[in-house]
Amino acid sequence: MTETLLSADRLHMTFPGRRGAAEARAVDGVDLDIAPGEIVALVGESGCGKTSLARTLLGLERPTSGRVTFSGKPLDYGSRALKAYRKRVQLVLQDPSGSLNPRHTVYDAVAEGLRIHGYAGDEREAVAHALSRAGLRPPERFFLRYPHELSGGQRQRVVIAGALVLEPELIVADEPVASLDASVRGEILALLLRLRDELGLSALVVTHDLGLAWNIADRVAVMYLGRIVETGRVEEVLTSPQHPYTQALLSVLPEAPGDPVVLTGEPPDPSRIPGGCRFHARCQILASGEADAAGVSEACRTVDLPVLSGAGGAQVACHWAAARVTEGAP
Structure with a gap:
């Protein structure tokens, strides 16, 4: 794949040390490209810098040095530009229970992104379409339900629907199945693969689980102490x-x-x-x-x-x- 959708170039992210200690180098020189329609697994132990790198790629943190490029253009950190960027690049978090407001219905949870970005189309149709794509059918049956009325797998599908409703080009999934039962994990992974095939969606999947990487990724990047130490096609590396x-x-x-x-x-x-x-x-x-x-x-x-x-x-x-x-x- 020669075309690149998202690119990190010599990315560094440091955080101030406590009580005068040296700076913590959470991301310490990373180059990473993601092509359209490609799923890349970012793998490593807790504390290796995976989440810091993901947050930097999402524009939630500004790199200390280096740059993030999307569709050939360096990321602009102005508020209006970041808002437009986050419509194209969406985050799917690990814990669906923590991602969803218990006081909001499924409909409101999925529609929230549309309202933030001033969607001018038919909101009900867009929400129904996103829920259907995420595997919650018929979607109208879920509109008025609350998170506590859903299973763990259904809650994760609602989170994915909330990302899909804005029709992004790339999703960053941080441990997307870590909190789910083994019987449900395969369904969510199959959903992500189907979305890639049907929509051309790209994904960066952050995980500590190489088994998950084997099942879902085209390419894997193994991270240790702020830097990628091995990368390649998933079959080669694993x-x-x-x-x-x-x-x-x-x-x-x-x-x-x-x-x-x-x-x-x-x-x-x-x-x-x-x-x-x-x-x-x-x-x-x-x-x-x-x-x-x-x-x-x-x-x-x-x-x-x-x-x-x-x-x-x-x-x-x-x-x-x-x-x-x-x-x-x-």
């Missing part, structure tokens, strides 16, 4: 992961062969990002001596790695993986 961090995340899936990789410690504080590879303090390859055997252990500890480009084929930011490629390892 069947042949090159970065030790990606290998560790995959090893805990029920269908993964071998024993799970147990990472030591917690991710470092984003205000104290270590030198060299930012994963080296927890890296099972470095700890086992494999990096030393490949002659890269010193580089792992001291030599920083470049920012991966936003699109293209499989890429990995890892000294050991690069050494294996040089040696012709499979």
Whole structure:
């Protein structure tokens, strides 16, 4: 895919440290492209910077440096321009119960975006159409219901309908099925795929679950400590992961062969990002001596790695993986 809908270019987002501490680098140099009709999964542990990156792409946070581009134009942070942008790029949150006002009916919840943006058409028809697209049929049956009268899956469909009613070009879904029962997750994922196929909708799906990424994404970007460390087509990355961090995340899936990789410690504080590879303090390859055997252990500890480009084929930011490629390892 050569055409780009949404693009992050050398994006940084820092937050002031507490009590005079150093700034926290939540997003620390990210390039990421999303093409029309493409679903990209942004994967990583809690605290790796996924949500901060998503909020920056949505225009909810202004980057410290770098830029966000949409349809070839840099994002304008003026209030009128942001309002127009948010009509084209919509957010779907993790917890539908927290996203919906318990005092608002389903109709009002879905119509809210239309009213904010001054929709001049037939509001009732637009709400019914959005609910129907989200799988709530017949839509009129749900108009006067309240969130507490719906199942978890139905509430998530209402949230999705509220995003669809403005006919966006891209949605950012933050852990869209994390709060749902396993039996309902597949239905919501199937809905997102159907919307992509029918409407050409693009999506950035933020998740810690590589299994979800496998089921829904065209491409996956694995994030660690503010930076993307591996990216590529989902089949490439999840069947042949090159970065030790990606290998560790995959090893805990029920269908993964071998024993799970147990990472030591917690991710470092984003205000104290270590030198060299930012994963080296927890890296099972470095700890086992494999990096030393490949002659890269010193580089792992001291030599920083470049920012991966936003699109293209499989890429990995890892000294050991690069050494294996040089040696012709499979």
